[in-house]
Amino acid sequence: MSIPPLPDGLEDNDLTRAANALHSASIHVLRRARAADRESGLTPERLSLLSVLVYAGARTIGALAAIEGVSAPAISRIVTALEAGGLARRGRTKDAREVTVIATARGRRLVEEGRRRRLMLIARELERFTRSDIQKIRAVAEMLERRDGV
Amino acid sequence: MSIPPLPDGLEDNDLTRAANALHSASIHVLRRARAADRESGLTPERLSLLSVLVYAGARTIGALAAIEGVSAPAISRIVTALEAGGLARRGRTKDAREVTVIATARGRRLVEEGRRRRLMLIARELERFTRSDIQKIRAVAEMLERRDGV
C-alpha cells in the first residue's frame, strides 16, 4: 500500500503530507473493519443506528436523525426494521409527540460482538509492527482523539 | 472526542488499545473528509468509481466490480450514469466481450478537486497540533501505509 501523491494545488509540507497519509491510512483501517460488519447480518445503516443506541443510550427519532445525519423518516423506517428483528424498541416520553428508541439486550449483544470483531481485525493487522511502533501508533491515535474531533 | 472503552473479551494491552484508538481516529478523519465529497454533486458510489478510474486508469467492468466489491450489474449502471454526465466513457478491447471504462478530462478534474478538498479539510484540522506532533502523525500514518494494508 503506497500513499498517492499530493494533488496539484496543495502546498507540499509536513502538514499536507500528514493529511495525505492519514487519509490513506484511515481508508485502509476502516475498509478492513467494515468487512467484520457483514457477519452481523445487518445492513450498515441498521448496524450504525443500533450502535448509536447501544453507546449513546435511548434517543428520540429526531435526535437519532441529527446524529446519523439523515432525515427523520429514514430513521423511522430503520427503527421499524430493528424492532421487527427484536433489536430495539420504541418508547414514549412525557412529550407525547416524541418517540424514544432503545436497544434490546439482543441488540446490545450484537453490537458488542461486532465491535469486538472490528477491533480484533485491526489488532491482528497491527501485530506486524514492533512493540515500540505499536506504542507510537497508539500515542498518535490517542492524541488525534484527545485534542478535538479530527 | 474521547475513545470508547475496550469491549469485554478483548485483552487490555498496547495492541488492543492502539487498535481501539486507531479505529476511532479513522472514523473521525473520514467523517470530515466525506463532508467534502458532497460538493462534487455526485453520489458517493459514483464518485468512488470515478476515483478508481482516475487513479487506476481504464478498467473493465468486471475489474471495477472486483475493486469496488460489488456486482457487475451495479458497476454497469453507475458507468451508464457517469457516461450520461460526461465523466467517463466506455471502450472496447480485443476481447469483444469486455467493456473498458475510462474517465474523461472533466471526470478527472472533478475527482482531483474533490481530493484536494478532502485533504485540505483534514489538513485544517491538523493545524491545531504543533509541528512536532504533526511530524509524529505523519510518521505513524506513513508507517501504517508502508508496511502492509492496515
Next chain:
DNA sequence: GCTAGATACTTAACACTGTTAACGATCTGG
C-alpha cells in the same frame, strides 16, 4: 381555557444502489 401555530413523527411517492436470475454475445479447448 381556547385556539393558532410550532413541533415530532409517520406515511407516501420517488430516486439511487445493491442483489440475483436470465439473456445475448464472444471466446476457448478438445
Next chain:
DNA sequence: CCAGATCGTTAACAGTGTTAAGTATCTAGC
C-alpha cells in the same frame, strides 16, 4: 467447429435516501 465458459446488460426486487403531506401533541397569546 461446437460445447461450455466468460463478460456484460437487462429485469425484477429489496433497502435507504429524499421531500411533501398528514396526524397528533404541545405552547403561546388572547
